[in-house]
Amino acid sequence: MITKEYLKSVLPHSLQWGTAKISKKSYLDGQKDAPHSFEAGSAIVMLVPYGGQKTGELARYAQYFDYHEAVGGMLDELVERLKGDFEHANFKGYCDVSPFDEVGLAQKAGLGVRGKNSLLINSEFGSYFFICEIVTDEEVELTGAADECACDGCESCVHACPAFALENGLQKEKCLSFISQKRGGLTAIEEAALRVTRTVWGCDICQECCGANASKDIKPHEVLSFAPPLPNLREIERMSDEGFLKECGGRVFTYKGKEVIKRNISILENVKNNGNI
Ligand code: B12
Ligand code: SF4
Ligand code: SF4
Numbered sequence: 584m585i586t587k588e589y590l591k592s593v594l595p596h597s598l599q600w601g602t603a604k605i606s607k608k609s610y611l612d613g614q615k616d617a618p619h620s621f622e623a624g625s626a627i628v629m630l631v632p633y634g635g636q637k638t639g640e641l642a643r644y645a646q647y648f649d650y651h652e653a654v655g656g657m658l659d660e661l662v663e664r665l666k667g668d669f670e671h672a673n674f675k676g677y678c679d680v681s682p683f684d685e686v687g688l689a690q691k692a693g694l695g696v697r698g699k700n701s702l703l704i705n706s707e708f709g710s711y712f713f714i715c716e717i718v719t720d721e722e723v724e725l726t727g728a729a730d731e732c733a734c735d736g737c738e739s740c741v742h743a744c745p746a747f748a749l750e751n752g753l754q755k756e757k758c759l760s761f762i763s764q765k766r767g768g769l770t771a772i773e774e775a776a777l778r779v780t781r782t783v784w785g786c787d788i789c790q791e792c793c794g795a796n797a798s799k800d801i802k803p804h805e806v807l808s809f810a811p812p813l814p815n816l817r818e819i820e821r822m823s824d825e826g827f828l829k830e831c832g833g834r835v836f837t838y839k840g841k842e843v844i845k846r847n848i849s850i851l852e853n854v855k856n857n858g859n860i
Contacts, residue, residue, distance in 0.1 A: 584667065584721070584722045584723070584724060584858075585625075585627075585719070585722070585723045585724065586724045587602075587724045587726060588667075590602070590627060591852075592625075592666075592760055593599060593661065593664055593668075594629065594785055595657075595805075596633075596804065597632075597804055598629045598631060598804070598831055599627045599629070599630040599631060599647040599708060599712075600628060600630070600692075600694075600726075601628055601689070601692030601693040601726040601727075602625060602626065602627050602628070602692055602723045602724065602725050602726045603624055603626050603688055603691040603693075603725070603816050604624065604625055604626075604691075604725070605623050605624055605683075605688075605718060607725060608684075609683050609684060609687060609688050610636045610682050610684065610802060611681075611682060611683065611684050613697070614682035614683075617682040618675075618682065619675040619718060620671070620673075621675075621719035621720045622675075622720050623689060623719060624677070624718060624719070624720055624722070625718070625721070625722065625723035626683070626688055626692065626716045626717065626718045626719075626723075626742070626787065627716060627718075627719070627723060628685075628689045628691075628692040628694060628714065628715075629711040629714070629715050629716065629717075630689065630694055630703075630705060630714060631650070631654050631678075631710060631712055631713045631714070631715060631804045631806070632656075632708045632710050632711060632712040632716075632802070632803065632804050632809075633647060633711050633800055633801075633803045633804065633807055634707070634709075634712075634799070634800070634801030634803055635710075635711070635758070635801075635803055637787060637791075638812075639751060639782035639783075639812060639813065640782065640784075640813070640829060640851060641783055641784050641785060641813065642760070642782075642784060642785025642786055642787045643711055643785075643787055643836045644711075644785060644835065645784045645785045645836065646809060646810065646833070647803065647807045647808060647809055647810060648807070648808055648809075648810045648833045648834065649833050649834060649835050650678065650679075650689060650713050650807060651678060651679060651680060651835075651838070652792045652833065653806045653807050654677060654678040654713055654715050654806060654809070655712055656675070656711060656778065656806065657715075657806045658676030658677075658678060658715055658717060659676065659775070661676065661717060661834075662674045662675070662676050662717060665717065665719070669719075669721050669774055671844050672720055672721035672800055673720050673721075673811065674717055674718070674719045674721075675717065675718050675719075676715065676716070676719075677715060677716055677718070678713060678715035678716075679713065679714075679715075680714075680716070680834075681716065681820060682704040683716060683718075684702070685703075685714040685715075685716065686702065686703045686714065686716075687716050688716060688797060689716075690703060690729065690739075691703045691729075692726060693727055693728055693729045694729075695729075695733045695774075696729065696732075696734050698710065698715065698730060698733070698735050698743075698795070699734060699736065699738055699740050699741055699742065699749065700732035700740035700744075700749060700753075700789035700790065700793065701749070701752065701753040702790065702851065703715070704732045704733035704734045704793070704795045705731065705733055705795075706795070708716075708799075708801055708846070709790075709793070709795045709799050709801065710790050710795060710796060710798035711790065711801060712740055712798060712801075727780050734793075734795065734796050735794065737794065739792040739793060740789035740790075740792055740793055740796070742839050743788055743789060743791075743792040743827045744788060744789050745759070745776065745779070745780050745788060746758060746759050746762075752755065758786065759776055759777065759780060759783050759786040759788075760786045762777065763768060763782055763783065763784050763786070763793070763847055764784070764836075764839060764843065765843070766839060766840075766842070766843055768846075769846070769850075772824045774850050777847060777850050777851070778850050778851060778853075782847070783844070783848055783851060784835070784836050784844065784847065789793075792856075807809045810833070810834055813844075813848065814830065814848075815852070816845070816848050816849050816852045819841065819844070819848060820845070820846050822841065824840070824841055827840075827841040831844070842849070
């Protein structure tokens with residue numbers, strides 16, 4: 584049995600964490616054939632805060648070197664420690680690229696509620712954090728009741744969304760975060776949406792307006808480090824595909840290839856050149 588006392592002693596103090604039983608509903612649709620090769624019955628769910636101020640046309644989370652690697656490294660270390668202490672049990676760490684509905688799992692672990700912006704809202708951290716989890720077939724002592732009062736239902740996020748993507752739950756095809764990651768050409772409306780909101784990658788608008796993030800000075804977790812500013816259009820055009828991987832390696836947008844981020848930068852830079860905004 585993995586007790587709360589044990590977890591308190593091994594998990595970094597700078598995180599918030601909770602534990603949950605995994606059920607069929609914990610999986611995202613179509614993800615039941617999970618990559619872990621054991622029957623995972625419990626999850627240790629953690630919130631890794633990134634906080635910070637928005638300094639340009641990237642969403643806050645994209646201002647750091649890729650969190651999948653940074654948080655993944657932390658999870659690998661924790662999994663090794665757990666394997667050493669519970670030799671007969673299996674463990675697997677996930678962050679984002681996960682078969683689980685992480686917001687739902689974190690809610691079940693008592694770490695907050697799903698706000699009307701569809702994100703997990705936590706009383707202490709607000710919503711600027713990554714969710715990650717370690718799943719196991721060992722029994723885990725369950726943590727306390729849910730943090731129930733983090734979203735007050737004010738609907739500021741629904742009204743603030745420039746893409747009207749939150750009117751019936753989240754309609755992901757309308758969401759600027761989704762559009763900024765799409766490969767290929769964009770429609771004129773999609774381009775205009777990126778241009779007007781000055782979005783190059785990701786969107787924080789439905790979090791910026793949320794009272795749960797107001798007057799919070801959350802420090803980014805120590806596993807995260809700031810990446811250099813984005814290159815401008817001329818610089819990115821000069822880069823070969825290999826040069827792009829070298830200069831922009833380890834960023835959240837790199838896996839989509841050079842063309843997607845170049846397209847988005849060019850949408851915004853054309854505006855600057857035309858003097859339209
Ligand atoms: C795919 C994905 C996206 C896609 C699609 C999101 C989606 N929800 O479908 C896109 C690219 C749009 C996206 C954007 C963002 N994402 Co994202 N995303 C994911 C990912 C990988 C899977 C989420 C998923 O498919 N959920 C599917 C279902 C379960 O969620 P849902 O559609 O929201 O449906 C729920 C409710 O909305 C509701 N609902 C659904 N339909 C309807 C209809 C009505 C009428 C009503 C009332 C309710 C309702 O019911 C469902 C719950 O049972 C998760 C990681 C993971 N493995 O969970 C990260 C994750 C959710 N994303 C995250 C982040 C940070 C973001 C962004 C903030 C990034 C950014 N700055 O641009 C934005 C925020 C957009 C937003 N407002 O949600 C974090 C969330 C952290 C947090 N505080 O909650 C996660 C957990 C990644 C991580 N490990 O940290 N994301
Ligand atoms: S991330 Fe932006 S576009 Fe997507 S729902 Fe939130 S405010 Fe709307
Ligand atoms: S803006 Fe209001 S409704 Fe939206 S998530 Fe925050 S508290 Fe909830």
